[in-house]
Amino acid sequence: MISLDSLSVTGWHMDERSHRFTDRGVSTFREEVLLWYKQHGRDFLWRRGRLRTYHVVITEELLQRTSAPIVNRFLPSFLQRFPDWRALAEASESEIRHVLVPVGLWRRRAKMFSKLAREVVHHNGRLPQDRRSLEELPGVGQYVASAILLMRNGRREPLLDASMARLLERYFGPGSKADFRFDSYLQGLAREILSTGNPRDLNWGMLDLSAAVCRATRPLCHSCPLSGGCQHFLNKLPVHPHAARSHTVR
Ligand code: SF4
Numbered sequence: 174m175i176s177l178d179s180l181s182v183t184g185w186h187m188d189e190r191s192h193r194f195t196d197r198g199v200s201t202f203r204e205e206v207l208l209w210y211k212q213h214g215r216d217f218l219w220r221r222g223r224l225r226t227y228h229v230v231i232t233e234e235l236l237q238r239t240s241a242p243i244v245n246r247f248l249p250s251f252l253q254r255f256p257d258w259r260a261l262a263e264a265s266e267s268e269i270r271h272v273l274v275p276v277g278l279w280r281r282r283a284k285m286f287s288k289l290a291r292e293v294v295h296h297n298g299r300l301p302q303d304r305r306s307l308e309e310l311p312g313v314g315q316y317v318a319s320a321i322l323l324m325r326n327g328r329r330e331p332l333l334d335a336s337m338a339r340l341l342e343r344y345f346g347p348g349s350k351a352d353f354r355f356d357s358y359l360q361g362l363a364r365e366i367l368s369t370g371n372p373r374d375l376n377w378g379m380l381d382l383s384a385a386v387c388r389a390t391r392p393l394c395h396s397c398p399l400s401g402g403c404q405h406f407l408n409k410l411p412v413h414p415h416a417a418r419s420h421t422v423r
Pocket of ligand 1 (some may be wrong): 260340343344392393395398400405406
């Protein structure tokens with residue numbers, strides 16, 4: 174497995190594909206995304222102010238395979254019933270399942286939330302500081318660990334999911350691995366984009382742009398702010414076979 178902490182963020186030394194990118198290309202992409210986000214970014218509860226780590230984890234776990242608008246509507250009722258780790262740890266799995274019914278996958282999610290909450294409470298409500306230990310927690314993979322490090326620690330961590338991977342591959346060119354989580358090219362590219370500017374706005378901008386414009390099928394290229402530098406658009410390429418893959422739904 175690739176250690177994200179070991180990737181270079183200052184140059185293009187990740188793999189043989191790196192030579193295709195220029196600082197200018199990355200910087201244009203970054204500027205266009207930030208500009209677009211200022212005008213069209215979506216307003217979700219978790220984007221308003223600073224969140225407690227508990228809220229970050231619950232939100233990001235729910236965003237795995239459930240669309241952001243649905244999570245936005247559902248989140249207040251979940252947090253009202255389970256306001257903190259202890260409340261979640263003390264609830265039975267069947268109680269958690271019942272509350273999760275509106276967002277689906279309730280069996281798997283209830284089991285995971287219950288295990289995770291008990292583990293956190295066992296450690297006095299504290300989550301580890303480093304990526305490796307975070308990823309060892311029940312249900313916390315690469316993506317949720319990145320979200321915690323971004324939101325809690327203010328680190329420049331990319332929220333690289335299937336949607337963001339699709340946007341990057343179309344604009345800069347395809348990665349080399351079937352699974353974007355293990356693609357050093359995509360991981361490095363996302364980190365380079367986040368190397369300057371507001372990392373939250375950049376992440377959310379890429380996620381929103383991929384959801385609203387650079388859609389999996391029938392992307393709206395003619396109204397896309399990135400069309401001037403996008404390989405997919407300029408070369409009239411067909412939709413990439415990875416375009417429909419989905420680990421998260423934004
Ligand atoms: S021009 Fe089209 S393919 Fe390229 S980033 Fe925009 S929507 Fe996606």
